[in-house]
Structure formats: C-alpha cells, structure tokens
Amino acid sequence: MSLHTLPTEILRKIFLFFHDLDESLASVVRTCWRLHDIAEPILYQVVRGGDPSSLEGLMRAFIRRPELVENIKFFNSPTAPAETFQSVDTSYVTSEQWKRLRNTLQDDIYGEKTCDGWIRNLDAHFNPVNNYSVIVGFLLNLVAPHLEHLVLQTGRYSPYVQEVVEQASKVEEASTAAHLFPKLRSVHLGRLEHVKDFIPAEFVLPYLKMESVASLSIDGLQDATEPYHRPGEDPLSGPSSYIKPIMWRADMFQVYSIVDLTLTGFHLGSAAIREFLGRFYALERFSLRDSSSSSYFPGYLYLVDILSGLAQSRHCLKFLRLTGLRSYDSSEWLGFAIREDSAVVSAVVEMKELQNMR
Numbered sequence: 001m002s003l004h005t006l007p008t009e010i011l012r013k014i015f016l017f018f019h020d021l022d023e024s025l026a027s028v029v030r031t032c033w034r035l036h037d038i039a040e041p042i043l044y045q046v047v048r049g050g051d052p053s054s055l056e057g058l059m060r061a062f063i064r065r066p067e068l069v070e071n072i073k074f075f076n077s078p079t080a081p082a083e084t085f086q087s088v089d090t091s092y093v094t095s096e097q098w099k100r101l102r103n104t105l106q107d108d109i110y111g112e113k114t115c116d117g118w119i120r121n122l123d124a125h126f127n128p129v130n131n132y133s134v135i136v137g138f139l140l141n142l143v144a145p146h147l148e149h150l151v152l153q154t155g156r157y158s159p160y161v162q163e164v165v166e167q168a169s170k171v172e173e174a175s176t177a178a179h180l181f182p183k184l185r186s187v188h189l190g191r192l193e194h195v196k197d198f199i200p201a202e203f204v205l206p207y208l209k210m211e212s213v214a215s216l217s218i219d220g221l222q223d224a225t226e227p228y229h230r231p232g233e234d235p236l237s238g239p240s241s242y243i244k245p246i247m248w249r250a251d252m253f254q255v256y257s258i259v260d261l262t263l264t265g266f267h268l269g270s271a272a273i274r275e276f277l278g279r280f281y282a283l284e285r286f287s288l289r290d291s292s293s294s295s296y297f298p299g300y301l302y303l304v305d306i307l308s309g310l311a312q313s314r315h316c317l318k319f320l321r322l323t324g325l326r327s328y329d330s331s332e333w334l335g336f337a338i339r340e341d342s343a344v345v346s347a348v349v350e351m352k353e354l355q356n357m358r
Contacts, residue, residue, distance in 0.1 A: 008038055015042045041071040047143065049077025052088040055135050059090070062142065063097050072143040073183075076151040078192055079158035081132045088135050090124045098123070104142055109167050109180070118160065137161045144168065144180045151188045154199060162203060169209035179212065186215035191265075198222030198267050201276065208255045208279065217262035223272035254312075255279045262287040270305040277309025285319040286310060314351045 003011070015025060015038065028039045049055050055077075061068055093101070098119065105115040121127045121134045137160020140150075144164065152161065168180035187207050189199055198220040207213055259282055266288075268276060277286075288306065303322065310317060 004032070004034065011035070011038050012042070015039045040068070044068045044071045046074040047072050047076070047139070049136055049139075052081060052086050052132060055088045055132065055139070056090075058139060059088070059135065060092065062139075063093065063101070066100075069142055070146055072146050073148040074151075075140065075143055075147055075149070077136050077139075078153040079133050079136050079161050080154075080192060081130070087124045087128055087131050090122060090131070093123070101138075105138075109171060110163065114163065133158045134160050137164055140164045141180075144184075146183060147181060148183050149186045150184060151190070153190045153192045154203070162206075165206040165210075169206035172209060172211060179210075181210055182212060184210060184212045187213055188217045188219075190219040201268075201272070208258065209253065211257045213257055215260040216258050217264070218266070219264045221263055221266040221268060221276075223268050223276075253279065254281050256282045258282070259284040259316075261285070262289075264289045270302065273302075274305050274309040277306065278312055280310075281312045283310065283313035283317055286313075286317065287319075287321040289321075289323045310351075317351050317354055320351070320354060 006014075015028065025039055025043045029036050029043055044061070047058060049058070101122070102115065102119045105118055107115055110118070118134065118138065122131055122138055124131050127134065137158065140161055141164045154161070164180070171178050171180055189204065189207075191199065199218060199222060201221060201223055204218060204221060207216060258280060261280060261283055306322065310320075
C-alpha cells in the first residue's frame with residue numbers, strides 16, 4: 001500500500017508521531033502537495049529558535065504564509081544568541097511585507113512609538129549588530145494567541161520579550177475578557193548556557209498574572225531589581241530612560257491559576273522565599289531543587305521559611321519535593337526537622353491533602 005493512498009486522518013496521525021524530528025517532517029513536506037498540506041501544519045506546531053538561521057527560517061515562513069502561525073502550540077527559544085553581535089538576515093523582506101509585519105503589532109497595547117521602534121530594530125539594515133532578541137520578542141507576540149507551552153532560556157533582560165509578557169499581564173488586569181495568551185498552559189524560564197546571571201523576580205511576575213498558566217518552572221530565580229529600557233529606546237541615552245518592571249514587592253497580588261511550581265538553582269533569602277511562595281493560593285505540586293541559598297541558610301531553618309511560604313496552599317498541596325538545601329543528604333536533615341522542629345511539624349500537619357513529601 002502506497003503512503004499516498006492512505007486517508008488524510010491516518011497520515012496526520014502518522015506524522016504526529018515524529019513531529020519532533022524536524023528534518024524528517026520537513027522532508028515529507030517537500031515530497032508532494034498532498035503530503036505538504038497535511039504535514040506542514042504539524043511541522044509548525046513546535047517552534048524552536050536557537051541561532052540566527054533558525055529565526056530567519058521562521059520569519060521567512062510566517063511572511064510567506066501568515067496562517068502557519070495558527071498551528072503553533074510550543075515555542076522554545078533563547079532570548080539571546082549564543083555569541084554576541086549575531087544578527088538575523090532580513091534583507092529579503094520587501095517594503096510591502098514590512099508594512100504587514102508592522103500591522104501585526106497593536107498600537108493600543110504597545111503604543112505607536114514602541115511599535116515603530118520595534119519594526120525599525122527588526123531590520124538588520126538599521127540594527128546590524130544584534131536584532132536576534134528583537135525578533136524573538138516579535139515572534140512571541142505573533143504566536144501568543146495560539147501558544148500552549150512556552151520555554152525561554154534567558155539571563156540578562158530581553159526588552160522585547162519582556163514587553164510582550166508585561167503587556168499581556170496588564171491587558172488581563174484591565175479586562176477579564178481580553179487575553180494575549182489565552183491558551184498558554186505551561187511556562188519554563190531557564191538560564192542561557194553562556195550567561196551566569198540569575199533571573200530577577202520582576203521578570204517572572206507577569207507570568208503569574210496570566211490566568212491561563214497552570215504550570216511554571218524557573219531555573220535561577222533571584223530577588224533583585226534591575227532597571228531596563230523600553231523597546232525602541234536608546235540604551236545609551238542615560239538613566240532617565242530606565243523604567244522598572246512590575247515591582248516585586250509593591251504589587252502584592254495573589255495567584256490562583258498556577259497549581260504546579262518548580263524552582264531550581266534559585267537565589268532567594270528567607271524573607272524573599274516566604275514572600276514569593278506566599279502569593280500562591282492553589283498549589284497542588286511544589287518542587288525545589290539545588291538551591292544556591294543553601295550555603296547561607298541552615299537546611300532546617302530554610303525549610304521552615306519554605307513551609308511558611310506555602311501556608312496559603314496548605315489546603316490543596318498534594319506533592320512536595322525539597323532537595324539540595326544542604327550539602328549532605330537532604331533526607332537526613334529533612335527527617336530530623338519533621339520529627340524535632342515544632343514549626344515544621346505544625347506546618348506539615350496542616351497540609352491535609354499532602355500525599356507525597358520527599
């Protein structure tokens with residue numbers, strides 16, 4: 001039986017099994033028009049950045065066929081290139097296509113000045129040094145209405161990516177019916193391999209305000225405030241152009257949508273971890289691994305802070321995993337703390353739904 005004789009739905013199910021193998025599926029797309037029409041939407045369900053050539057390919061595809069954006073469910077990209085001063089080629093974009101790209105940016109959300117500067121900085125002709133992070137932010141804005149899973153590797157701030165997520169959170173605050181990310185379910189924020197910086201808490205807060213997000217994992221969360229520029233502004237124009245993101249402590253909102261939270265490699269003090277976890281009121285699963293704070297705080301004392309922070313979720317927390325708070329076996333001090341420390345005992349007893357604690 002020839003592949004071409006199979007029904008469309010059967011072919012679609014076959015292609016779904018190996019959609020992670022981009023090259024194989026890309027080969028199918030180039031086979032014939034029938035297989036092309038079936039396989040191409042599946043090929044673009046998962047979008048990965050990583051280097052300038054991959055971003056260029058995505059831009060070319062979306063300019064050629066804007067409807068492909070509707071297929072994207074998973075977006076995974078670093079917010080900066082692996083090497084400094086890497087630019088994405090945009091010389092192929094026509095003036096008419098630039099106008100269409102500009103129309104995808106909403107003045108009523110980002111502001112006309114920001115949108116104009118955004119398009120200007122997309123163009124490698126005007127931004128020959130590094131338009132990589134500008135394009136990542138633009139693509140994120142483009143796919144936002146259809147996205148279900150987001151993975152970003154970041155370090156130092158990326159103004160265009162940050163602009164998209166901050167405005168998304170502000171839109172949701174202003175109107176319960178308006179959402180830039182209506183389908184987004186899970187977010188993972190990780191660090192770039194070549195950047196040692198942690199992720200400031202301010203950059204994370206917008207994701208907490210997205211009501212559709214149920215699962216969040218963060219690698220390298222840090223309690224720090226870093227001023228930054230709005231997209232389109234000159235970073236060399238001085239401190240007067242600095243703005244601050246949603247403030248970490250000034251905006252004490254509560255989070256009810258996120259039920260699964262994972263923190264790895266974070267750097268938060270006792271007060272900060274209590275404040276951060278204290279925002280969550282509906283956690284069912286919480287995992288903490290490899291805390292860089294463990295060298296500063298005795299494990300059993302830091303455990304009290306963590307459990308204190310989780311107090312708002314004690315009525316619904318079912319899974320709790322804590323590892324790496326001490327240099328020696330965490331199960332040893334964890335067992336000791338649960339047996340001997342009255343504050344820990346009291347906190348654990350109050351977690352009525354807890355089924356698994358490691």
